Amino acid sequence: MSSPPLASGPEGPHALRPLLETVLDALAEGRQARGGPLPAGGPQAVAARVRATVGDALPQKGDPDAVRHLVRMLAEGAADPADPLCAAHLHCPPLAVATAADLAASALNPSLDSWDQAPAASELEALVTDALAAEIYAGPTANEPQKSTALVTTGGTESNQLALLLAREAHGGTRLVCGANAHHSLTRAAWLLGLPEPVVVPAPAGTLDPAALDEALTELPGPRGSLVVAATAGTTDAGLIDPLTDIADLCAAHGARLHIDAAYGGGLLFSERHRHQLHGIERAHTVTLDLHKLGWQPAAAGLLAVRDPHEPHALHHHADYLNADDDTQAGLPDLLGRSLRTTRRPDILKIAVTLKTLGRDGLGALVDQVCAHAQELARLIQAHPGFELYDPPTISTVLFRPVEASDDTVAAVRRTLLTEGRAVLGRAVLDGQLWLKATLLNPHTRPGDLAALLKLVEGHTPR
Template sequence: MKRFEVKDDAEAYKQSFDHLFLHSGQEGIKAFEEMMENLTNELIDFHMQQTQPYSGKSPAEIEREMIRLKPASEQGESFSCYLKELEETVLKNSLHVTHHKAIGHLHCPPLLPTLAAELIIAAFNQSMDSWDQSPSASFVEEKMIQWLIQQFNLKKESSGTFSSGGTQSNYMGLLLARDYYCDKKFGHNVQKKGLPPQLNKLKILCSEEAHFTVIKSASQLGLGEEAVVKVKTDQDHKLCLQDIEEKYNQLRKNGEFPFALVATCGTTDFGSIDPLEDLAAFTKENDLWYHVDAAFGGALILSGSHYEKLNGIERADSIAVDFHKLFYQPISCGAFLLKDEKNFKYLNHHADYLNPKEDDEEGIPNLVNKTISTSRRFDALKLWTSLRVVGTNKFREMIDHTFAIAQQTADVIDEMDDIEAGNRYPELNTVLFRFNSKEGPAADLDEINKQIQQHLLYKGTAFVAKTKVNKEVYLKFTILNPRTDLSDVKSILSEVWQLGMKEIENRRVTI
């Protein structure tokens, strides 16, 4: 390998990098201004031309275009040339979540102030793992955590950390629950000694409609998927209190150790909220760690019409909440809240170069002590910026508007002959429905609904999701965008009906 040598003219050599970084020198400032101007103009032009949420291309078509792209350039190339290629290949083939007919998944349009915050975060590139890497940012994150604690009505000894989202937060909740239980029940320190001999008897309770990350976390925590005991749900897709009593009693009778209950505040499909107050009482009575997955429903802290549905969440031992859903933040942005800050000790480790013990004694806020992450972005700035610039009143209006549109959508579906609702009265803002015309054979309806979803996607006119309810295929609106109105969903429903009837006719011709 050829040895690299620094050039003789060190100053000139250093200046050859000046245009590549934002710094106090004129070359860096000029390059930054030009690049941001090109990018801003490109994004404006591109969005002005977009009339559909998706280009309609298939995975195979996009893959063929991506294959032609070169991954790197030895000598570098102009940003404007690269930007043009980016537009033609990546941007044009992306899902445009800001479009009012992109209402498939829990995938929100980001607020403009958060885009500005993203630029600040990237430009300063602070890492939240130690105070000396994020001097002011550490205190801003702590301030935003305290704001969240107040909004959820948690106690003053509560704390938390920003996370990448619900998956990480749910994992952390169950990690702390496991280690807390092993410490208190068996006097066993998992951090130092590893998993206890009673490992295969440790059990987690959750509803059968809880997020898949409960099972995923159990497998990653060494408990195994079979450690998760699923509780039946009622007709409203909420955890059944009678069944959890029976499941818990049976576990205890079998000599097993149920140590945690995960309640869901906003299921992915139905937006259902488990009976939080009743489950809080149940966990207290049976000495279970109470984790609430409010990745979706946590935004109700800003709602004027649905806030009371959070009653009982303040008694949780830990809470997951996402901001890249109904808080309209760019991915990724979430938080993990903990009722008793002392329980962060179960994941705390000290490194001399990063967060030495003497820093704790001096009150230096090294936030790595509260998370499973090390390097971590200053995502709290996004939430802070949007709350200050947009204001909580406007947040309340936007969130409650989506709830109102969801209910109006369910009302429209209820009046249609060939489309049936999966949830007549949406708890949040997801609406399930199914093309179910009696003119078509019942055996074909699942395939017809799949085809409808694909036709909408590949025509590019609308993006709706599909899922299964009782093994039957349903379509789903997730109405996060406050710019989506009733005329939009009526238009999509009309197209759903037309596509469904066309599929039935095609099958008749084939037969």
């Protein structure tokens, strides 16, 4: 029996080409069978289709047609972020050019834990992360060019954990201070790192209250630098942005360290129209950014920008087979201190290809489009007597609910749309009420799609 072909090497392209045709055909077949943004029937129906297709997950003898069957099954059972009625989460439709680059990364399979496994990829990562860090720290109080850096992560959860780890290592002891609106990964990171119980500051309007923060920082004991304040630029529930400049001023006055979780809102930096909303971000010691949100990358594409390029040295670890001292002294780059992970795929390639292909203007135009779609949806809601708008959108998230509906009704409408496979909406509890959440990340969405979404909700709301 001959060995199966490899994706790289001299025979790689020849082996991949027919498989690509098979995969693309299976994706199209699965999407057609699904017929909407989500498979109909709910969890039990989807599970039954998966089990029927897979059968024995580890058979004695293989099936050469497995790739077609399984890809078609996955596509039929997928939530499609490219469908304009799939708008629940910070789950973007990836750009075709980024997805193509991701295929190349998978085929070449570099591992960014030592230079000899990823010679070009390691240099590309250094170039692109420096450029993105410079973009974040470009402002009236920015450092000199190229004084900042960024680490590639799997997303906001890992970035936030790394931010607290670097703060702990820089100051010996650290206590997290965050708003009630902060992402759950921050308090989880404090727990994982063995830090004291976080101090949670009220966020009565959905954003961190500066007066309450000032009071907390005044009352908390400890030397300067022992407190790290986490602000949010783009909350998960409503896409709101904390008053970053006010918070930075308070951190400076109290000697506290500032981390900004801009996993969602960081993409506004690419837009000349919207980047002013992030004024003050350049004053943060660390910044979380996810390009698999407002960057249209296949997951994962996370970053942690670090203002002081020396701080990541705390991650340094010696493993002779990866970064032997004599190799490092001879000029081979040491990659092991760029992450807590060892094996790392080159997620930087898809990011680099996107940045070079679209440029700042192209990415900014996509950001402007989805923000404009959110404004249009808000206008449609305000003009509709049957709906209530939570607030004008800050980024691309819109919260609304049927007028005079109970929370149970709102929840039931959402689940019915999911079960029928008609629309995918999120949920958020704010001001003591349950709201439907539309997170608009598809730049191809049209006004008619937004109207159709509201019509579906209206038609499923009991009168």
